[in-house]
Amino acid sequence: MISIQSKKSLESVMDFMYAYLSLKAYFFTGRTKVMDTEYPNSEYVKIWRENFSISKPEKIVETIFAEPEFSCIDFCDTLDRASYFALIHPNHPNITLGFIKDADLWNIWLCEAPFSVARDVISEILNLGEDSTKIVDFGCGSVSPHYYGNIVGSKGIYTGIDHSHSILKIAENRIKSENLDWVNLKKFNIESKLIAKRKYDVVICSSILQYVNLKPVLKNAGEMVGYDGRIIIFSEVFSDLEPEKEKILKLYYSLIPNFKKFPSVSEILEILDLMGVCYKYKIVCKNILLLELVGR
Numbered sequence: 001m002i003s004i005q006s007k008k009s010l011e012s013v014m015d016f017m018y019a020y021l022s023l024k025a026y027f028f029t030g031r032t033k034v035m036d037t038e039y040p041n042s043e044y045v046k047i048w049r050e051n052f053s054i055s056k057p058e059k060i061v062e063t064i065f066a067e068p069e070f071s072c073i074d075f076c077d078t079l080d081r082a083s084y085f086a087l088i089h090p091n092h093p094n095i096t097l098g099f100i101k102d103a104d105l106w107n108i109w110l111c112e113a114p115f116s117v118a119r120d121v122i123s124e125i126l127n128l129g130e131d132s133t134k135i136v137d138f139g140c141g142s143v144s145p146h147y148y149g150n151i152v153g154s155k156g157i158y159t160g161i162d163h164s165h166s167i168l169k170i171a172e173n174r175i176k177s178e179n180l181d182w183v184n185l186k187k188f189n190i191e192s193k194l195i196a197k198r199k200y201d202v203v204i205c206s207s208i209l210q211y212v213n214l215k216p217v218l219k220n221a222g223e224m225v226g227y228d229g230r231i232i233i234f235s236e237v238f239s240d241l242e243p244e245k246e247k248i249l250k251l252y253y254s255l256i257p258n259f260k261k262f263p264s265v266s267e268i269l270e271i272l273d274l275m276g277v278c279y280k281y282k283i284v285c286k287n288i289l290l291l292e293l294v295g296r
């Protein structure tokens, strides 16, 4: 279903990202003295005081040197840079993390780890390319439509849904230049009720659940597969699986507009239970949850 190598590569990218951001967080607290100094953006100061702590510093240093994933550094450095400006104002113009305003930057990061690695692992788990899979991708971004479109080929269907018109424009240009006619893009907020015009086999939710309310999105996902299909979720962290990691990532991801909270596996399963959905689930690795819906 997934090779040990792929599982390890995704987990090690996320371990590296956690270690690198932990180190950045350590420097940040030293430079700003945020734990006992006041700043204009008191809400952000509060997030640091509630979440920052470093346990096992020697393990962090070891992880950084053991398997560095250099391609996620640009994204991490932007998060780190934004954290200093955020102390002054939550909407400081030097914070360049908006999905609409900074679509060109997101387009660069989405080509790199961890997003690129997650895509490879998702397509391996779903065995894409072997049949005419019908995929709908929630919060598709600018790179996945072209990536999955090429893998499913003309016998498959790929629909990408995203609320950022600027991100979709970049995706559309890529698709047009390669004549991927079986790729559809829709500008829509996945928290609003979606009308399923066809039944899909799979819903992909990759690095999206931290920006949305889970209930309406899982309801939409269930409807899209007719409560008989798969939902695959990649999250940089599931809060109940890795609570320590979640605290550090939250310090930085809270700077991304619309960030709400990282999902937890138990909350996702609870919502499906409340919806009356019959399902099986598998925690494929620390960052991937696979749900198989088998009716209502």
Ligand SMILES: C[S@@+](CC[C@H](N)C(=O)[O-])C[C@H]1O[C@@H](n2cnc3c(N)ncnc32)[C@H](O)[C@@H]1O
Residues within 6 Å of the ligand: 099, 100, 110, 115, 138, 139, 140, 141, 142, 143, 144, 161, 162, 163, 164, 167, 188, 189, 190, 191, 205, 206, 207, 208, 211, 212, 258
């Ligand atoms: C971190 S990117 C991930 C993109 C893609 N899934 C990937 O893995 O490459 C998150 C994407 O979700 C989109 N997004 C965030 N909230 C959304 C919402 N409520 N409805 C639709 N798209 C949303 C953003 O515009 C952005 O393109």
